[in-house]
Amino acid sequence: MIEVREKPKLVERAFLVGITSPEQTDEHTELLLDELASLVETLEIGVNGRTVIHLSKPQPKLMVGKGKAEEILAEARALDCDVIIFDQELSPSQQRNWERMAEKFLVIDRQEIILDIFGERASTKEARLQIELARMEYSLPRLRRAWTHLGRQRGGVMQRGEGETQLEVDQRLVRKRIQRMRAQLEIVRRQRETQRKRRRSLPVPTGAIVGYTNAGKSSLLNALTESDVLAEDKLFATLDPTSRRLSLPNGQNLVLTDTVGFVRNLPHRLVEAFKATLEEAVVSDFLLHVVDVRSAELEEHKETTESVLEELHALDKPTVLVFNKIDGEVDPATISYWRSRYPEAHFVSARTGEGLGALKERMVDLVQQGIRPMKLLIPHDRYDLVHFLHEIGAVDKESYEDEGVLIRGNIPEKQVARVTDFALAGT
Numbered sequence: 239m240i241e242v243r244e245k246p247k248l249v250e251r252a253f254l255v256g257i258t259s260p261e262q263t264d265e266h267t268e269l270l271l272d273e274l275a276s277l278v279e280t281l282e283i284g285v286n287g288r289t290v291i292h293l294s295k296p297q298p299k300l301m302v303g304k305g306k307a308e309e310i311l312a313e314a315r316a317l318d319c320d321v322i323i324f325d326q327e328l329s330p331s332q333q334r335n336w337e338r339m340a341e342k343f344l345v346i347d348r349q350e351i352i353l354d355i356f357g358e359r360a361s362t363k364e365a366r367l368q369i370e371l372a373r374m375e376y377s378l379p380r381l382r383r384a385w386t387h388l389g390r391q392r393g394g395v396m397q398r399g400e401g402e403t404q405l406e407v408d409q410r411l412v413r414k415r416i417q418r419m420r421a422q423l424e425i426v427r428r429q430r431e432t433q434r435k436r437r438r439s440l441p442v443p444t445g446a447i448v449g450y451t452n453a454g455k456s457s458l459l460n461a462l463t464e465s466d467v468l469a470e471d472k473l474f475a476t477l478d479p480t481s482r483r484l485s486l487p488n489g490q491n492l493v494l495t496d497t498v499g500f501v502r503n504l505p506h507r508l509v510e511a512f513k514a515t516l517e518e519a520v521v522s523d524f525l526l527h528v529v530d531v532r533s534a535e536l537e538e539h540k541e542t543t544e545s546v547l548e549e550l551h552a553l554d555k556p557t558v559l560v561f562n563k564i565d566g567e568v569d570p571a572t573i574s575y576w577r578s579r580y581p582e583a584h585f586v587s588a589r590t591g592e593g594l595g596a597l598k599e600r601m602v603d604l605v606q607q608g609i610r611p612m613k614l615l616i617p618h619d620r621y622d623l624v625h626f627l628h629e630i631g632a633v634d635k636e637s638y639e640d641e642g643v644l645i646r647g648n649i650p651e652k653q654v655a656r657v658t659d660f661a662l663a664g665t
């Protein structure tokens with residue numbers, strides 16, 4: 239086991255540092271800092287102060303010049319902070335230099351915040367393993383300490399001990415542990431693969447709701463299916479996929495899955511963890527890509543989401559762009575701007591239900607793509623198939639004959655193979 243030399247230290251008050259390079263505007267950096275602040279607050283760490291530094295070139299030692307670094311430190315001290323968080327990624331040596339200089343302060347970056355949130359939210363075994371592995375790999379070159387759990391209230395991760403604290407770690411032990419976790423992960427992955435194969439034969443068509451964090455994915459799932467998946471004004475409220483059944487207006491059933499939100503500058507090692515939790519999106523028949531119409535950075539959020547989807551090879555699916563949160567004080571000009579830019583998109587409010595009817599109709603079309611009209615005679619000893627056809631909403635008409643059940647209906651292309659033996663000529 240890894241030796242823990244210091245008690246875990248919790249942090250409560252943060253000082254944020256954003257860096258503006260010559261090709262960026264201050265406004266943009268401020269927006270990034272707003273997002274960092276939301277991420278930090280998600281961990282229930284308060285933000286006491288923030289600053290934007292203009293930098294023509296990152297400095298190797300401390301990212302910023304020595305004089306600037308001292309100013310930052312003085313300001314953070316004056317504001318009674320106990321952690322300094324850079325929006326930019328700090329190299330392990332920059333981080334060490336900072337912590338040497340700042341003594342009592344913890345100095346970290348956005349990556350560490352995101353890893354921490356993920357660690358807290360993951361609930362499946364695989365997601366937990368993935369994230370722990372990502373943390374270990376992150377800590378390894380950072381020698382001085384392994385994981386510091388940041389959140390103040392949720393002791394869960396910390397109490398499990400095993401070095402998830404601020405400490406000096408024996409690198410060799412960490413490496414061993416990483417190896418062990420990789421092996422464990424491989425086992426879990428194989429199990430999931432088996433489960434997925436089983437699920438693939440699931441008769442019901444599936445759709446996945448994807449999008450930037452806080453766009454309203456869980457709210458949309460709730461509104462569409464009248465369920466109560468956790469929706470919160472927090473980033474990454476959802477980390478593991480949740481599925482709900484939805485009946486479409488034409489009577490057909492569908493399984494809709496909510497997924498983890500995306501965020502920009504996602505640490506690359508977390509894209510791996512995403513792959514596990516996003517499997518549902520990858521195997522679904524279509525995607526609903528949700529964006530928050532009120533976001534000042536809608537286009538950027540959309541691109542971030544698309545680039546992660548691309549990495550997951552899930553970009554080529556039928557996708558409906560859904561602008562959410564059109565209720566309330568949103569400027570009509572904004573909406574008409576997006577309408578003309580994305581004429582195919584849907585405009586909805588998960589809160590008021592506006593636009594959801596049309597969205598469901600669109601899903602009917604999506605599901606109907608590749609649906610074939612058929613006439614079948616199912617023998618009486620195959621009521622399982624009759625049941626199945628009802629289940630997927632494929633039955634238009636049925637009658638009981640001596641030889642079996644006569645069914646007229648529309649069968650999704652990918653299910654046709656299951657019933658072709660019973661197809662009657664002339665259909």
Ligand SMILES: Nc1nc2c(ncn2[C@@H]2O[C@H](COP(=O)(O)OP(=O)(O)OP(=O)(O)O)[C@@H](O)[C@H]2O)c(=O)[nH]1
Pocket residue numbers: 449450451452453454455456457458468469470471472473474475476477497498499500562563564565566586587588589590
């Ligand atoms: N006004 C308004 N607010 C909404 C609407 N839909 C969602 N929200 C709010 O937006 C916030 C985020 O909603 P969620 O459904 O948790 O968003 P999410 O995309 O699932 O977020 P993550 O799981 O964190 O990625 C919550 O505070 C919701 O109440 C809407 O149609 N209108």
Ligand SMILES: [Mg+2]
Pocket residue numbers: 455456457468469474475476496497
């Ligand atoms: Mg959610």
